[in-house]
Amino acid sequence: MRAAIFEAVGTPLGLAEVSLRGPRPGEVLVRVAACGVCHSDLSVVDGSFPSPLPVVLGHEAAGVVEEVGTDVTSVGPGDHVVLAPLPSCGDCYFCMRGQPTLCAKYSVSLFTSLLADGTSPLSRGDEIVYRGLGAAAWAERAIMPECGVVKIDNDIPLDVACVLGCAVQTGVGAVLNTAQVEKGATVLILGAGGIGIAVAQGARLAGASRIVVSDPVEERRDAALRFGATDVLDPDSDNPVTAAFELTGGIGMDYVFEAAGHASLIEQGIMAARPGGTVVCVGAPPLDQGISIPAVVAFSASEKKLIGCLLGSVDSQRDIPKLLAFWRQGLLDLEGMITHRLDLAEAEAGLDLLRNREGIRTVLTV
Numbered sequence: 385m386r387a388a389i390f391e392a393v394g395t396p397l398g399l400a401e402v403s404l405r406g407p408r409p410g411e412v413l414v415r416v417a418a419c420g421v422c423h424s425d426l427s428v429v430d431g432s433f434p435s436p437l438p439v440v441l442g443h444e445a446a447g448v449v450e451e452v453g454t455d456v457t458s459v460g461p462g463d464h465v466v467l468a469p470l471p472s473c474g475d476c477y478f479c480m481r482g483q484p485t486l487c488a489k490y491s492v493s494l495f496t497s498l499l500a501d502g503t504s505p506l507s508r509g510d511e512i513v514y515r516g517l518g519a520a521a522w523a524e525r526a527i528m529p530e531c532g533v534v535k536i537d538n539d540i541p542l543d544v545a546c547v548l549g550c551a552v553q554t555g556v557g558a559v560l561n562t563a564q565v566e567k568g569a570t571v572l573i574l575g576a577g578g579i580g581i582a583v584a585q586g587a588r589l590a591g592a593s594r595i596v597v598s599d600p601v602e603e604r605r606d607a608a609l610r611f612g613a614t615d616v617l618d619p620d621s622d623n624p625v626t627a628a629f630e631l632t633g634g635i636g637m638d639y640v641f642e643a644a645g646h647a648s649l650i651e652q653g654i655m656a657a658r659p660g661g662t663v664v665c666v667g668a669p670p671l672d673q674g675i676s677i678p679a680v681v682a683f684s685a686s687e688k689k690l691i692g693c694l695l696g697s698v699d700s701q702r703d704i705p706k707l708l709a710f711w712r713q714g715l716l717d718l719e720g721m722i723t724h725r726l727d728l729a730e731a732e733a734g735l736d737l738l739r740n741r742e743g744i745r746t747v748l749t750v
């Protein structure tokens with residue numbers, strides 16, 4: 385089959401013929417229809433997240449089931465599905481404690497670029513091709529574990545549903561699952577790319593009273609206003625920390641979401657949060673970036689909370705149908721997040737749009 389393959393840092397993605405083996409017991413072979421371009425893919429390509437190479441990336445996808453392995457009961461050929469790059473087994477230590485994104489069986493796949501059994505279904509001649517970021521869906525087909533496909537109704541356009549796979553699950557999940565933002569809360573979002581826009585939509589769903597979005601790109605600030613922001617800031621001219629206090633009568637924000645992937649913004653978020661407020665790290669800064677908390681005693685005494693967030697703490701089998709129900713009720717805008725559509729062969733051009741901060745989400749149609 386054809387796949388957009390990433391061979392080495394500094395070289396552009398190109399289409400190549402690779403082999404994909406058929407589904408083993410408990411696995412599903414999906415014909416990919418559409419897959420979004422996320423900054424986490426770009427971080428691998430630009431070398432911020434080192435990955436074994438060559439690798440097929442793409443983890444925000446939807447498609448049609450083509451074949452299932454033995455023991456698969458929940459889906460069959462012809463079913464439309466959203467791919468879940470981070471599924472959960474349901475019975476490990478973490479799943480049993482209601483933390484499905486930490487699943488001991490499946491979360492490692494994100495970092496090893498292999499299936500849970502330590503192998504890759506992809507190859508090229510004698511060479512292994514890695515399965516990037518839990519799906520390897522910048523390809524005509526993908527092998528997923530059964531729990532990694534979520535069945536959806538056939539009338540839902542697949543090139544719209546795909547954004548649920550990462551951006552929307554992550555952003556809305558960060559608000560509803562990770563932070564559990566309550567009605568009336570004040571929210572500051574640092575970064576308004578696909579993830580930040582989805583956080584804004586989540587905050588609107590949660591009934592936040594004030595949704596302040598900071599992004600240096602005017603087009604993205606304008607977009608944020610369409611997706612629920614009540615106020616926007618340009619960090620190049622407005623100090624988000626000062627603004628956070630001005631907009632809340634000197635109290636500070638109840639919740640701050642870092643959604644740009646810059647560690648320094650987490651420090652900014654800690655400053656902007658009110659005493660007792662929560663800072664959620666959604667962005668994924670390069671591996672070599674850290675944060676420091678000066679005067680930790682002030683952090684402790686103000687009872688602030690700093691929490692990590694992997695894929696919106698979602699249980700994809702539970703949350704994707706829930707998000708689609710919000711979409712059907714007009715409470716969640718998926719179509720509006722997709723600003724560019726390109727062919728699979730144009731994956732590199734999709735990455736360029738992200739690098740240039742153009743549009744919100746680019747979807748590659750396969």
Ligand SMILES: NC(=O)c1ccc[n+]([C@@H]2O[C@H](COP(=O)([O-])OP(=O)(O)OC[C@H]3O[C@@H](n4cnc5c(N)ncnc54)[C@H](O)[C@@H]3O)[C@@H](O)[C@H]2O)c1
Pocket residue numbers: 421422423424425427550551554574575576577578579580598599600601604619643644645646649665666667668669693694695696738741744
């Ligand atoms: N936690 C997770 O599970 C998860 C899932 C998906 C993506 N991510 C990460 O989330 C981050 C965002 O992803 P994306 O696809 O939305 O990327 P993106 O590139 O589309 O968006 C990032 C946005 O941050 C803005 N920005 C840059 N500097 C800023 C500043 N100083 N203040 C405010 N905004 C600033 C950019 O203008 C851009 O609009 C990435 O780091 C990505 O790897 C994390």
Ligand SMILES: [Zn+2]
Pocket residue numbers: 422423424425443444550551
């Ligand atoms: Zn992603």
Ligand SMILES: [Zn+2]
Pocket residue numbers: 472473474475476477478479480486487488489490
């Ligand atoms: Zn598990």
